[in-house]
Amino acid sequence: MLENVLELSFVLVALAMLLSLYRLIKGPDIPDRILALDTLYINSIALLILFGLYQGSPLYFEAALLIAVMGFVGTVALSKYLLRGDIME
Template sequence: MMAIVIPIAFALVAAAVAMTFWRLLRGPSAPDRILALDTLYVNTIALLVLLGIHLDSPLYFEAALLIALMGFVGTVALCKYLLRGDIIE
């Protein structure tokens, strides 16, 4: 069962990453690109968690947690930059 489901899930998440990349390259505006980056990091977490299940290794959890923390801070900093034209006031 798992041998069938995991490759399908990998394919779906990889397609999601590809579409996010397309939006990242195409834009057209800055918030679109930030939103694409935001989605990209969440998709990466999905990919890492799947890899952890697939390889039966809990090591990927730490990486996923770090990406979640850094990704959120990055999104907030970029939004602040758009809103104020400055990150550190």
């Protein structure tokens, strides 16, 4: 039962990633693209956690944590650049 739910979750998260990628490419303006990038890395974290559950390995959880930290820093840097025009000010 759990394997069926995990496989369905893989498909749904992959679909969400495709929709986020579409918004990232087609987005009408910069804030929409930043939000799509943020959503894309959150979906990649979900995909890694699901894969870690499927494989039974804790290594994927550590990779998801690293992606979360890098994604947060990237989102903050892009937002500061959008607001001020300079990141290190």
